[in-house]
Amino acid sequence: MSSTPTITVLYFAAASTATGLTSEEVPLPTSSDSSFCTALADVLVARHPGTNLRDVLAQSQWAVNEEMVDDPSKVILKGGEEVAVICPVSGG
Numbered sequence: 001m002s003s004t005p006t007i008t009v010l011y012f013a014a015a016s017t018a019t020g021l022t023s024e025e026v027p028l029p030t031s032s033d034s035s036f037c038t039a040l041a042d043v044l045v046a047r048h049p050g051t052n053l054r055d056v057l058a059q060s061q062w063a064v065n066e067e068m069v070d071d072p073s074k075v076i077l078k079g080g081e082e083v084a085v086i087c088p089v090s091g092g
Contacts, residue, residue, distance in 0.1 A: 006026060009084075026040075027043075029042070036062075040062075041054070045057070057085065059088055060088065
């Protein structure tokens, strides 16, 4: 019996506001030819229709297992990872 690998997605700031969540378990995208960023962003947006999550993700950075990702298209997720959506912040 095989199970679908999952990742834990952590939402911060605007991403948390858009989803109403701070984290969730997400099945990995099944398309192996999609880049990490495009595939995961599309999966997350589909899980949260009617929100501004796509806009938030377009302005955000990713971290995988507490390491910032410079080039999301080169990251391959296998399951079990923790992926954080790091939104831009401003302060005064």
